[in-house]
Amino acid sequence: MHIAVVVKQVPDLVEELEVDAAGTGLDRAWVKMKLNEFDDHALEQAVLLKEAGGAQVSVVALDGEGIDQVLYAAVARGADRALKVDAGTQEPLDSRRAATALAGAIRDLGPDLVLTGVQAADDLFGQMAPFLAAELGWPHVSVVSQVEVAGAAVRVQQEYAGGRMATLEVDLPAVIGVQAAPQPPRYVPVSRLRQAMASGALETATAGAGAGTGGAAVTQLAKPEAGRGAEMLTGSPDQVAEKIEALLRERGLLRG
Amino acid sequence: MGNVLVYVENSETGVAPIAFELLGAARRLAAGLGGEVEALVAAGATAELAPALGAADVILRMEHPALSPYLPEAHVAALTEAIRSRDPQVVLVGNTSAGIDVAAGAAAATQRPLVAYCTGLAVDGEAVVAHSQVYGGKLVATTRTEGPGVFTVVAGAFPGAEGQSGGKAAEATLAAPATLGSLHTRFIAATAPSGGIDIGRADRLVSVGRGIGGPENLELAQELAAALGAELGASRPVVDSGWLPKARQVGKSGMTVKPKLYVAVGISGAPEHLEGMREAELILAVNSDANAPIFEVAHFGSTCDLFDLLPALTERLQAS
Numbered sequence: 001m002h003i004a005v006v007v008k009q010v011p012d013l014v015e016e017l018e019v020d021a022a023g024t025g026l027d028r029a030w031v032k033m034k035l036n037e038f039d040d041h042a043l044e045q046a047v048l049l050k051e052a053g054g055a056q057v058s059v060v061a062l063d064g065e066g067i068d069q070v071l072y073a074a075v076a077r078g079a080d081r082a083l084k085v086d087a088g089t090q091e092p093l094d095s096r097r098a099a100t101a102l103a104g105a106i107r108d109l110g111p112d113l114v115l116t117g118v119q120a121a122d123d124l125f126g127q128m129a130p131f132l133a134a135e136l137g138w139p140h141v142s143v144v145s146q147v148e149v150a151g152a153a154v155r156v157q158q159e160y161a162g163g164r165m166a167t168l169e170v171d172l173p174a175v176i177g178v179q180a181a182p183q184p185p186r187y188v189p190v191s192r193l194r195q196a197m198a199s200g201a202l203e204t205a206t207a208g209a210g211a212g213t214g215g216a217a218v219t220q221l222a223k224p225e226a227g228r229g230a231e232m233l234t235g236s237p238d239q240v241a242e243k244i245e246a247l248l249r250e251r252g253l254l255r256g
Numbered sequence: 257m258g259n260v261l262v263y264v265e266n267s268e269t270g271v272a273p274i275a276f277e278l279l280g281a282a283r284r285l286a287a288g289l290g291g292e293v294e295a296l297v298a299a300g301a302t303a304e305l306a307p308a309l310g311a312a313d314v315i316l317r318m319e320h321p322a323l324s325p326y327l328p329e330a331h332v333a334a335l336t337e338a339i340r341s342r343d344p345q346v347v348l349v350g351n352t353s354a355g356i357d358v359a360a361g362a363a364a365a366t367q368r369p370l371v372a373y374c375t376g377l378a379v380d381g382e383a384v385v386a387h388s389q390v391y392g393g394k395l396v397a398t399t400r401t402e403g404p405g406v407f408t409v410v411a412g413a414f415p416g417a418e419g420q421s422g423g424k425a426a427e428a429t430l431a432a433p434a435t436l437g438s439l440h441t442r443f444i445a446a447t448a449p450s451g452g453i454d455i456g457r458a459d460r461l462v463s464v465g466r467g468i469g470g471p472e473n474l475e476l477a478q479e480l481a482a483a484l485g486a487e488l489g490a491s492r493p494v495v496d497s498g499w500l501p502k503a504r505q506v507g508k509s510g511m512t513v514k515p516k517l518y519v520a521v522g523i524s525g526a527p528e529h530l531e532g533m534r535e536a537e538l539i540l541a542v543n544s545d546a547n548a549p550i551f552e553v554a555h556f557g558s559t560c561d562l563f564d565l566l567p568a569l570t571e572r573l574q575a576s
């Protein structure tokens with residue numbers, strides 16, 4: 001079993017996000033990037049499968065600022081190989097162009113299973129997993145919270161609204177959009193990370209030509225319109241607590 | 257003249273609520289484009305589903321055993337077939353679990369652009385202008401799509417009422433694509449919600465998010481919940497981390513709740529969380545980030561550190 005995990009970085013949403021001068025993109029000068037949390041779960045799921053039944057895990061990413069560190073961290077977490085795909089730009093590609101750019105390298109890598117995050121904070125033009133599946137001509141399931149190997153197939157748990165779930169069986173090769181691994185992504189000790197960096201084993205590949213989304217263009221990126229937001233309660237924690245108590249009392253929402 | 261095609265999500269419990277929201281949005285778009293609303297209902301049997309879809313002008317019925325229960329591969333093929341044969345200008349799909357599979361798959365197969373996470377859609381000349389929630393709801397992207405496109409729409413963004421009304425639509429049968437006979441995906445079993453507590457019935461909820469830091473701090477929220485006579489809810493990461501059971505998860509892939517009081521503690525307010533609680537009667541949010549999207553839907557908010565505010569509030573409520 002050979003599993004490829006496709007990862008990327010996204011802006012850390014806990015930080016302030018600023019829009020660029022053109023008003024259509026992020027001001028990237030100040031954004032703090034981090035591994036997409038759903039990709040993090042995809043990697044964890046791959047490592048769990050490796051531990052459960054033996055598998056080779058390759059982590060794959062488009063080249064870009066800071067990506068080496070992400071790939072080394074994945075190796076430290078248990079990936080056997082790390083592949084950096086050069087799309088001729090350091091700028092982030094939209095998910096559809098990224099899928100086209102990655103498809104060739106993934107086909108050459110020849111995995112049985114591709115795992116990637118179900119979505120990313122910036123995939124305005126659609127989710128990566130189904131696009132990649134379409135490029136490869138492989139079956140696909142997204143919003144998956146568990147993957148198990150079942151012969152030449154995988155059994156996955158797909159989640160729906162209201163807590164409903166279904167178990168589906170998908171023939172390999174397949175692409176799965178991971179929502180959550182059965183356990184939280186593990187912590188990597190710094191010593192392991194140093195070891196991975198010292199081994200320096202990043203492989204490289206060149207991307208296929210990425211077709212654009214075509215037809216749809218961003219005309220504005222902005223903060224949501226203010227005004228319909230919350231009334232803010234200010235003051236010290238004690239003062240705020242007092243205000244909350246008062247408003248709950250007013251509405252008859254205090255206990256008993 | 258452009259038509260609007262709505263993908264009607266359905267399950268053994270019938271037409272999904274999101275389908276009516278899409279039909280309502282489709283009616284307005286079709287009026288702007290001078291076209292008609294077509295509704296694709298693809299299932300093992302469609303006779304019982306079609307009558308609910310009177311808000312459409314034309315109901316396209318596609319039947320095949322592989323279409324129920326839901327299989328991503330089958331429904332991508334069904335929507336792809338419908339787009340190819342009807343050539344609509346606009347395709348609307350819910351941004352639900354199934355929608356994530358189906359919209360991108362069909363957009364790729366028909367080489368149409370996809371605009372995801374839409375909360376607003378309007379016609380401008382020949383183009384469709386969409387507003388989408390991105391970056392966890394912290395920013396809104398406006399896009400312009402000239403020509404055909406696929407749009408996934410966030411649940412709750414459009415009222416369902418408009419899509420529920422309507423007279424009798426014309427009906428047409430669409431042949432199921434041959435590929436449905438040779439799928440690489442099989443349905444094994446369905447799992448119902450895990451049982452135990454039903455937070456959907458609680459009239460007060462205190463929900464905790466990742467801001468709570470770790471399971472050792474849950475006690476703070478439990479004490480507040482007890483003082484309020486509330487049940488404990490959670491955002492998805494808290495459940496994925498194993499700090500609270502899945503039955504307590506609020507949101508897109510958890511429970512939809514509508515309590516009298518919803519206290520969100522250390523929850524950023526990602527669109528997937530808001531989907532499950534925005535209808536609560538009174539929403540109170542505690543989040544140290546003044547720009548957190550939770551404050552968009554909350555009625556009252558505080559940027560106090562939750563580790564300071566929760567004990568203070570609990571103490572006050574216990575005393576009162």
Ligand SMILES: Cc1cc2nc3c(=O)[nH]c(=O)nc-3n(C[C@H](O)[C@H](O)[C@H](O)COP(=O)(O)OP(=O)(O)OC[C@H]3O[C@@H](n4cnc5c(N)ncnc54)[C@H](O)[C@@H]3O)c2cc1C
Pocket residue numbers: 014118119143179353464465466467468490491492493494505506507508509510511521522523524525526527528529532542543544545548560561562563
């Ligand atoms: C298909 C799909 C389905 C999903 N379904 C759901 C779902 O059902 N439910 C759900 O919740 N999510 C769901 N998600 C996940 C969702 O996208 C977000 O990742 C999630 O809601 C974020 O949870 P959070 O707000 O707890 O964490 P974060 O976004 O990390 O937010 C934590 C917040 O805590 C605040 N904070 C930190 N420390 C403190 C402090 N000391 N005092 C006060 N505030 C503090 C921070 O400012 C931050 O805003 C789904 C995602 C996908 C892709």
